[in-house]
Amino acid sequence: MASKKDTAAAASRSLRRRATSYDVAELAGVSQSAVSRVFQAGASASKAMRERVMTAADKLGYRPNAIARGLITQRSNMVAVVISKLTNLYYPEVLVELTQRFSEHGVRVLLFSLDHESEADQILDQLLQYRVDGVLTAAMLNREQLDTIGQAGIPVVFYNRALDETSVTSVRCDQEEGERWLVEELIKAGHRTFGIVSGPADSPVSVARTTGALNKLKEHGITDVPMASGDFGYRNGRDGFTEIVQKRGGPPDAVIAANDAMAIGCIDEARERYGLAVPDDISIVGFDGVGPAAFAAYQLTTVRQPVGRMTEAAVSMLIERIENPEIAPETRLFTGERVRGRSARFANARI
Amino acid sequence: MASKKDTAAAASRSLRRRATSYDVAELAGVSQSAVSRVFQAGASASKAMRERVMTAADKLGYRPNAIARGLITQRSNMVAVVISKLTNLYYPEVLVELTQRFSEHGVRVLLFSLDHESEADQILDQLLQYRVDGVLTAAMLNREQLDTIGQAGIPVVFYNRALDETSVTSVRCDQEEGERWLVEELIKAGHRTFGIVSGPADSPVSVARTTGALNKLKEHGITDVPMASGDFGYRNGRDGFTEIVQKRGGPPDAVIAANDAMAIGCIDEARERYGLAVPDDISIVGFDGVGPAAFAAYQLTTVRQPVGRMTEAAVSMLIERIENPEIAPETRLFTGERVRGRSARFANARI
DNA sequence: CCGCGAATTGCATGCGTAATCATTATTGCC
DNA sequence: GGCAATAATGATTACGCATGCAATTCGCGG
Known part of the structure; x- marks a missing residue:
């Protein structure tokens, strides 16, 4: 019965509120700033501090709140991936590749799928509300929609789409x-x-x-x-x-x-x-x-x-532009691999 | 030249900082609270107020910041969808269905894909940091990993996986x-x-x-x-x-x-x-x-x-548990549709 | 015309973190 | 050993919004 009570108490506590950097700071007997720095990449903290904080953090099951972090750093570390029809067999492959490659750069994918053009505006509204750092779209956007995103200072990369050649950055297969x-x-x-x-x-x-x-x-x-x-x-x-x-x-x-x-x-x-x-x-x-x-x-x-090379290009182009929004638009064009199968009669001139 | 200057100024302004509820409030000559209430579902605001605020908001291209909102409401309105191998042809279909159904409930999908079991812990860490409201996993999680999520008070629904029958909620095909x-x-x-x-x-x-x-x-x-x-x-x-x-x-x-x-x-x-x-x-x-x-x-x-029914069940089960975490675990088991194709000799007893 | 309840609005505060600035501890170096 | 330079730490503030509470307005019956 005691144990039952304990677990119930623990559950309600954790449900009520998750550990914050202040909780960790208090337990470790240091300032909140110190905790914050320990959980940052290039911040300065002594080895002793690092250990004290990490022990306390582990004890409390603390994890930095990416939402709060995003609020202050103005970076959500999320990109929106917009796809239109996954019904055809091609896009799923692209999607997985994209997710994994973004993940390697510490970027999460917020997925939006639309099957009617009319949904585009709604989707757009959503992704702007979530303050994504960038947009990768395999669905068509019109000039107005593109401008809306552009005015928010969010870089966009088109995947196999292009509005007009020069004004937008895209990766395409020829x-x-x-x-x-x-x-x-x-x-x-x-x-x-x-x-x-x-x-x-x-x-x-x-x-x-x-x-x-x-x-x-x-x-x-x-x-x-x-x-x-x-x-x-x-x-x-x-x-x-x-x-x-x-x-x-x-x-x-x-x-x-x-x-x-x-x-x-x-x-x-x-x-x-x-x-x-x-x-x-x-x-x-x-x-x-x-x-x-x-x-x-x-x-x-x-x-x-060439899905592999195309997704790699798309991801790196988008991330570059997130880090430096001044980079000029660019179109990268890939040539498809010619597959001589058996569904067509070709002149088999193997020179 | 004047126009060029203007657009440049506008661009740099919008790049520097996006409109906040305070900006809208100032332009409309009302308080920030009022703006906040106009953009909320069940808040009280007079028709006149609504109009004044909306005009100002449109003029500034204001959209509420979902990140900041999540911080205060303790709801990110995002769920994590974890998939393992999309390499086989089945999961893509599931993924689209899930995204669209969640979207109907005003919930966004944060996508995580892992191909090695070893990545699971890392993925887990990520989704906990992002304070997702729920987790839908089509990848295997062990008891420890599941407990980690549970202790954070985040409901989990398994898709075609189960740890043990009763302790976890899942939707499965038999x-x-x-x-x-x-x-x-x-x-x-x-x-x-x-x-x-x-x-x-x-x-x-x-x-x-x-x-x-x-x-x-x-x-x-x-x-x-x-x-x-x-x-x-x-x-x-x-x-x-x-x-x-x-x-x-x-x-x-x-x-x-x-x-x-x-x-x-x-x-x-x-x-x-x-x-x-x-x-x-x-x-x-x-x-x-x-x-x-x-x-x-x-x-x-x-x-x-039955992908349609299964995803529908999974989504509604997860959303129910997000809204009321006390709901007991439940397994919903679906029977597959029997497809008598032509790749096997069956006794064609059509009674 | 007054008063009372309901609807509306403003004020102030907190969510959890990063970042700036000021302060203190530590190191290197002659 | 002493001093400058550097690293480490703490106090404080801002990010953009929702919300409880107090103040105000409105409607309406007496």
């Missing part, structure tokens, strides 16, 4: 270049008729990929390209493929999908519904280089985004 | 029940020899699934089951399949994989390396019901975790 390579190779291998399954019209990534492909096709005099558009999902790939076949009155030589998930959908639809062999009857290419692209049943020919 | 169903159906359909590709030994989820399967097999007198273990990844599925075949000196009637990603790996290995037809020559089952499980090339027979 979508158009990737598509041009895919198209070039397809044409080299003899493909003449094409179809495109694009992403949503309001996705800059999709637009870049689609225009990249269309431009290259035009260079080769191919202008009549039936298109379908989807939402980057597997199901959209299947539906999009059928839409294209119906528009053309038959399957084209090759289908260019705006991402891997839809490319896989196209392959399944081609095989299952139309009995086509991939790549013998039809070539299908994707984009991203996500995990499932490597499944034996698909082995997608695609362009893999 | 892994064993799912495996038993899979095994039962496989046996009904005439399968007699089995192999199991399990997850890592230190993963409670994997252990639950594996023991569930083994127990059911034992009920049917099947005890000699070759096993391989992997890390929940596609590649591990492929390697694991071969390992089993080599241990048995040939493929079994059925392989039970601890998750979908490895099941897909098994299928690919069976087809590509051993020329086996799935499910005619061999049945392969998975667990989770992730997106790729539905790809036409696999159409996995699996148990789908």
Whole structure:
């Protein structure tokens, strides 16, 4: 019974109030300033002091309150990561990488996910209230929204988005270049008729990929390209493929999908519904280089985004600008890795 | 030139210091308390006051500082979400759902990801420093770590983990029940020899699934089951399949994989390396019901975790306990959805 | 027209820490 | 050994907000 009472008392005490630096100071018989300094990085404290304080702190289970610290230092050590649709298979990989890399720099990630553009303003309000030190967004923001953040003195890094080239710092994979390579190779291998399954019209990534492909096709005099558009999902790939076949009155030589998930959908639809062999009857290419692209049943020919290098760049660019807000905007452009899979007939010129 | 100067001045001002409630109060000619009350939910303020304050606030671009507010209210309105390996395809889905649901309750998500158990203590320290209101963990915590959080008065909800049944609140999918169903159906359909590709030994989820399967097999007198273990990844599925075949000196009637990603790996290995037809020559089952499980090339027979209901339960359970810490621990157990795909021969008794 | 209760507003204080400044202890050096 | 220079420590204040309490205004019935 005594023990029960004790634990109850302990519980209620700890629930009521957690140890502060004053509690530690009192127990250690030193000033609060001393405690504060012991728990800071580059502060001056004697070895003896350090020990006395740490013993007292351990006894009380004291941990500095990052909230209070943030209030006085004007640094929350948190960044906002804004993502739009995690529904497609690509962003989760990015998210983990980002979290871990930020963590190595002592920065925590406050996660915001929005699926409708309309939520953006609300999200923005939230992240400004939380006084994040920086924003990394893989969702589109308009000029006004960007200005709102800028006026608060918070640096922003765009991930695979860009408002206009020069005024904003961003890390991007060269979508158009990737598509041009895919198209070039397809044409080299003899493909003449094409179809495109694009992403949503309001996705800059999709637009870049689609225009990249269309431009290259035009260079080769191919202008009549039936298109379908989807939402980057597997199901959209299947539906999009059928839409294209119906528009053309038959399957084209090759289908260019705006991402891997839809490319896989196209392959399944081609095989299952139309009995086509991939790549013998039809070539299908994707984009991203996500995990499932490597499944034996698909082995997608695609362009893999260098997630590791891109996230590393994004994190370091943001942290640099948090530490020195004067740094000028910069765009870092990465070239995707060319994956020659087995979902398309390529001229296998291994020189 | 005048305009340039103005914008520069504005920029440096906003960079130097963001508007506080005092600034708004001064501009509106009212007290700081009034401003504070206008920006609170259930505070009393006249309509006239509300308008005066809001006009001034808009003019200054004022937003209440959530950090300072947290300091005084002892509520950060943030929860920590701890995830272990996002490498397998399941957790990303969970993460998005959680973020959105918390967001609906006005709660922000601070994301922590750890890939080695050893990082847990460090992560723990961080989230305690940030005074999160609650913790939702999909990673394993030991008793000591759990106590540390408990002593800080922070409620914890486990997601698909449990220390022991009664002392902790958790939401789980009944892994064993799912495996038993899979095994039962496989046996009904005439399968007699089995192999199991399990997850890592230190993963409670994997252990639950594996023991569930083994127990059911034992009920049917099947005890000699070759096993391989992997890390929940596609590649591990492929390697694991071969390992089993080599241990048995040939493929079994059925392989039970601890998750979908490895099941897909098994299928690919069976087809590509051993020329086996799935499910005619061999049945392969998975667990989770992730997106790729539905790809036409696999159409996995699996148990789908009810992510929507589970995340909803987890969020509401955590929020309840944040608002009332006295609520007793509770485990909510969900039954997986049985997906009869085409990767296994089942007795198609459609009654 | 007065008075009384309810609604509104202002004042003062505290949340837990870092940082400045002043003070004291310690070291190095001739 | 003494003195300057440096390190270590303590007292105090500010960060931006919410909140209890006192003061004020408002509405309204008598």
